[in-house]
Amino acid sequence: MSELTIVQLYPDELGVAGDRGNVMALTARLTRAGHSVTVIAHEVGSQLPTDVDLVIVGNGPLSAMRNIHADLLANGDRLRALRASGTAVFAYGSGAELLGHSITLADGTSLEGLAVLPFRATRISTRAVGYVIVDSPFGQIVGFEDNASRWTLDAGAKPLGILEAGSGNGEGSVEGVLDTGTVGTVVSGTVAIGTQVGGPALPLNPLLTDAIIASIGMRRGFTVINSERNEKLEYYATRARDVIIAHAKHVFSRI
Amino acid sequence: MNPSASRRAQQRKPSGLKYFIPVVAGKMVRALAKLRGGGSAFPGYVTTKLAPNFLRDVTHQFRYGIVYVLGSNGKSTTTHMLTEVLRGHGLRVFTNPSGANLPQGIASSILAESSVLGRLDADIGVLEVDEAFALEFAAVVPPSTVLVLNTQVDQLYRFYETERVADMMLDTAQQAALHIVTNREDPYLSKIARRYADGDATADPDITYFGASEAVIARAPHGLFNATDYRDATVLSDSHHALAELVATDRAGATIVVDGTTVDVTLPAKGLHYAIDAAAALATAAVILGDRFDGTSSAAAFATMKPAYGRGELLDFTNRDGVNEQVEFVMFKNAASLQLNLDALPEPPQQVLFAIDEGTPDISWIYDIDFAALDHVDVVTGAKAWQIALRLEHEGIAIGAVEPDLKKAIDIMRTLPRPSSGLKTWIVNYEIMMLARKQIGFLELENQR
Numbered sequence: 119m120s121e122l123t124i125v126q127l128y129p130d131e132l133g134v135a136g137d138r139g140n141v142m143a144l145t146a147r148l149t150r151a152g153h154s155v156t157v158i159a160h161e162v163g164s165q166l167p168t169d170v171d172l173v174i175v176g177n178g179p180l181s182a183m184r185n186i187h188a189d190l191l192a193n194g195d196r197l198r199a200l201r202a203s204g205t206a207v208f209a210y211g212s213g214a215e216l217l218g219h220s221i222t223l224a225d226g227t228s229l230e231g232l233a234v235l236p237f238r239a240t241r242i243s244t245r246a247v248g249y250v251i252v253d254s255p256f257g258q259i260v261g262f263e264d265n266a267s268r269w270t271l272d273a274g275a276k277p278l279g280i281l282e283a284g285s286g287n288g289e290g291s292v293e294g295v296l297d298t299g300t301v302g303t304v305v306s307g308t309v310a311i312g313t314q315v316g317g318p319a320l321p322l323n324p325l326l327t328d329a330i331i332a333s334i335g336m337r338r339g340f341t342v343i344n345s346e347r348n349e350k351l352e353y354y355a356t357r358a359r360d361v362i363i364a365h366a367k368h369v370f371s372r373i
Numbered sequence: 374m375n376p377s378a379s380r381r382a383q384q385r386k387p388s389g390l391k392y393f394i395p396v397v398a399g400k401m402v403r404a405l406a407k408l409r410g411g412g413s414a415f416p417g418y419v420t421t422k423l424a425p426n427f428l429r430d431v432t433h434q435f436r437y438g439i440v441y442v443l444g445s446n447g448k449s450t451t452t453h454m455l456t457e458v459l460r461g462h463g464l465r466v467f468t469n470p471s472g473a474n475l476p477q478g479i480a481s482s483i484l485a486e487s488s489v490l491g492r493l494d495a496d497i498g499v500l501e502v503d504e505a506f507a508l509e510f511a512a513v514v515p516p517s518t519v520l521v522l523n524t525q526v527d528q529l530y531r532f533y534e535t536e537r538v539a540d541m542m543l544d545t546a547q548q549a550a551l552h553i554v555t556n557r558e559d560p561y562l563s564k565i566a567r568r569y570a571d572g573d574a575t576a577d578p579d580i581t582y583f584g585a586s587e588a589v590i591a592r593a594p595h596g597l598f599n600a601t602d603y604r605d606a607t608v609l610s611d612s613h614h615a616l617a618e619l620v621a622t623d624r625a626g627a628t629i630v631v632d633g634t635t636v637d638v639t640l641p642a643k644g645l646h647y648a649i650d651a652a653a654a655l656a657t658a659a660v661i662l663g664d665r666f667d668g669t670s671s672a673a674a675f676a677t678m679k680p681a682y683g684r685g686e687l688l689d690f691t692n693r694d695g696v697n698e699q700v701e702f703v704m705f706k707n708a709a710s711l712q713l714n715l716d717a718l719p720e721p722p723q724q725v726l727f728a729i730d731e732g733t734p735d736i737s738w739i740y741d742i743d744f745a746a747l748d749h750v751d752v753v754t755g756a757k758a759w760q761i762a763l764r765l766e767h768e769g770i771a772i773g774a775v776e777p778d779l780k781k782a783i784d785i786m787r788t789l790p791r792p793s794s795g796l797k798t799w800i801v802n803y804e805i806m807m808l809a810r811k812q813i814g815f816l817e818l819e820n821q822r
Contacts, residue, residue: 131603134526139740142767179534181604247734262735316737321763350766354775358759361777365731365756 119152120338123167127175128186129159132213135264137176139318140208143327144172150345151331162189166196170205171334173197177211177316180223187229190216194232201234206333207297207310210319211265214295214312215239218269235312236275237295240268242288249366250284250315252293257325258282259293260362261317269314271295278313283366286314308333322362324348324355392427392491399484416481428480428514431487437464437497437661438517438551443504443542445525445600446710447650448474449681450641452501454654455520459497461674462662467495474501476510497661504541511548519549519578520657522650524561524600525709526738535600536561543568549578554657556649557584560602563610573613583656584615585649589622593645594716595743598709617656622648624719626675631655636668638675642685644717646710651675683806687796690813696791700813703800708738714800721748722798726786727765728755728779732804739764749773751789754782755805779805783812 126133126141141157148155160166162185190197197217201207207217215221217234223241231238245266252259259279268288271277277287278294286293294313309330313319320327332342403416432439442452456468469482479500487493502510524539539561546553546565555562563582569575590596601608621628626639627648636655640647659666680686683704690700701722705711727750729736736757744765751773753761758777765772776782786797801809 130601133741134738135735136737136740139737139764139767142740146767179536179603181534181536181602185603185608262737264735316735317760318737318740321740321767322760351763354759354763354766357775358763361756361759 119154120340121154122148122156122171122334122338123169124155124157124172124174125160125167125170126157127160127173127190127213128162128178128182129176130161131182131186132178132211132216133176134179134182135177135211135316136318137174137210137213140174140176140210140320143318143320143324144174144330146351147324147327147331147345147348150347151343153340160193162186166193166200168200170200171338172206172208172330173200174207175209175213175217176318177213180212183212183216183221183229187216190232191230197232198234201310204308204337206308206330206337207234207312208320208330209235209310209312210316211314214314215267215269217312218295219272235295235310236272236297237269237312240270242266242268246285246288246314248284249362250286250293251282251363251366252279252284252286252315253282254279254326255296256329257323258359259315259319259323259326260359260366261315261319261322262362263314263316265314267314269295269312278311278315308337321351322355322358324352392430392487393489395427396484396487396489396491399481400489403481403485415477416484418477418480427491428483431483431491431493432498432514434493435467435495435497439498439500439514440518440520440657440661441500441502441507441511441516441545441549442520442522443502443507443545444522445504445527445538446706446713447522447646447653448501450647450684451520451522451650451653452499453641453681454651454675454678455657456499457674457678458654458658458671459499459661461670462658462665462667464496465494467493467498469500474503476506476513479510479514502545504538504545507545508541508548511545515550516545516548517550518552518554518657518661519546520554520653521546521556521562522653523556523559523597523709525598525707526600527707527709536602536604539600539602547578551578552581552657552660553578554581554583554653554660556599556653557582557613557615558590558597558610558649559599560605560608560610561600563613564602564605564607566611566613579660581656581660582613582615583617583619583649583652584613585619585645585652589619589645595712597645597649598712615652615656616659617652619648619652627651629655631659631666631668631671634668636672638672639678640675641678641680643719644685644713646713646717647685683803683810688810688813688815690797691787692789692791693787694791698791698795698797700809701796701798702806702809703798704803704806705800706733706803708741711739711800712742715742715744715746718746718798721746722796723792723794724786724789724797725750726752726754726782726797726799726801727761728753728782728799728801728805728809729757729761730755730779730802730804731757733757733802736760740767744768744770752776752782752785754779755802779808780812783809
């Protein structure tokens with residue numbers, strides 16, 4: 119069994135939407151499959167480790183994004199190098215936007231991103247709030263979206279999936295961004311996912327969690343084992359997903 | 374009489390015949406709404422349409438003016454505390470029923486208490502106001518004092534950014550004619566003095582703070598849960614002198630030092646947030662009353678205070694064996710109020726119902742909550758029941774049953790034997806609190822008490 123390292127970027131600033139839940143979902147499934155997991159919180163001023171299996175980042179307000187921006191840019195080369203060496207990425211909300219090329223703000227100014235994910239974000243005046251359903255290569259992903267952003271994918275870049283309900287990227291009836299492997303000329307083979315599916319997404323979507331774990335395993339040489347101890351997690355997730363799917367199309371249409 | 378004094382005298386003049394028709398019209402609509410069986414904001418709408426200056430003129434009669442109570446959490450509780458403390462000093466206080474904090478709802482409650490000539494017998498008005506509407510409402514009913522409690526990450530689906538809510542509240546506070554009272558421990562609010570050239574020495578309005586001692590904050594498992602101010606180089610609070618400082622808490626009460634006088638208060642419900650709310654109420658009472666403020670009268674007011682509707686309330690409940698028990702409602706609206714309520718539980722409750730429905734659209738933040746205060750949950754219910762169960766399972770907290778239907782979930786609670794404490798703890802969001810009260814036979818709605 120493997121010793122794995124997850125780095126969560128700026129959990130205080132970019133972690134206001136239950137982003138800890140994504141780390142918990144990954145950790146629960148990995149440890150139940152017998153791996154040992156170390157979660158390192160990267161804060162402003164701290165040093166990024168060099169051997170990392172997964173970089174995870176969540177959502178935060180614009181003020182928090184600005185607060186960590188200089189540190190993020192200072193660590194840009196390291197993070198790009200990690201990705202090039204096959205580190206998987208799961209990024210939600212504004213954290214994902216900071217890993218894209220840039221974020222154009224309402225006042226016309228923009229924030230530079232790290233270009234780890236192949237898209238650019240534009241903050242818009244219409245806000246998308248409510249349940250969201252996405253048909254992805256890993257299966258159906260459900261969750262809650264709450265953002266006022268349009269995501270424009272690079273030519274040739276793939277979305278995380280096709281939108282079944284909700285607003286997603288705000289263009290092209292797709293949601294998120296999915297990079298399965300080339301950074302520059304290096305083929306990493308691991309996934310980098312940017313999404314606006316919250317909830318948080320990974321506890322609600324064990325298939326997506328397992329896809330990320332499979333990606334980590336490909337690099338470390340293990341396959342996903344679904345422990346019997348996940349039975350309750352799967353059952354509750356399935357029932358929660360059923361309710362979300364049933365409510366997706368009408369409950370929040372008027373917020 | 375100089376011109377401004379004569380203007381003031383005119384404003385203070387009891388209203389009069391011009392309000393007869395608008396007030397009667399509003400009251401008739403109100404009577405009809407009551408017959409239909411519910412409170413309504415519509416009567417206030419009718420009267421203010423017919424007489425746009427009605428609210429301003431009625432509230433101008435108050436000797437001590439109008440106090441706004443704003444904040445992410447604790448508005449109802451603090452409004453209630455401040456009202457009772459002022460009444461304890463002999464003031465006649467007009468207040469809006471907790472929960473009726475939108476402009477038309479406030480207008481309706483002012484209408485209900487007014488005579489047909491537009492007079493309302495009160496020395497002061499204490500109004501809980503929704504932060505999103507407060508600035509707009511200040512143009513209609515100008516506040517003399519604005520109390521701002523806290524800025525917490527709340528309802529992002531409604532406010533988008535926490536700093537936006539903070540600015541709404543800070544902008545409203547600046548509309549106060551006489552006093553701003555706010556939270557020294559709140560990163561956003563503690564910076565209000567920076568908006569004035571003279572800082573804390575500014576006058577008209579002057580600025581007063583409440584707060585908690587370092588020792589009290591250090592003992593809180595998760596602090597006060599106020600939002601970090603990431604837009605400022607100082608992400609935490611500015612430091613100030615607090616007129617009312619919380620220096621100790623225990624199970625039943627709190628010790629608050631108000632301008633050198635120690636006031637021991639009993640709290641209507643457990644929790645550090647209620648103790649801070651008490652400090653907020655005392656600071657506000659002290660600055661409004663000046664020399665008339667009295668610690669003993671204040672403590673006496675707290676001693677007889679009942680919990681605000683659904684906030685730490687104990688309601689009678691009969692289990693299936695006909696044995697009398699009580700339900701303790703632990704109500705939350707967001708991550709901060711849930712965490713502070715959990716932190717206030719003296720030990721893991723014996724019987725727990727935990728419920729959230731679609732009244733709280735986005736519950737992703739339940740993954741940010743530390744549930745160490747619970748060792749199990751008997752029944753998880755509400756439309757979000759399966760999502761709650763999923764969260765608790767990640768924490769390894771045992772769940773007795775998941776029953777999304779509230780009525781059935783309450784039936785399950787009814788079948789459980791009486792706990793030795795005699796207390797069933799129901800941790801619920803606002804909407805479920807309303808429904809659950811009704812289910813167990815407490816029929817009145819929040820704004821009808």
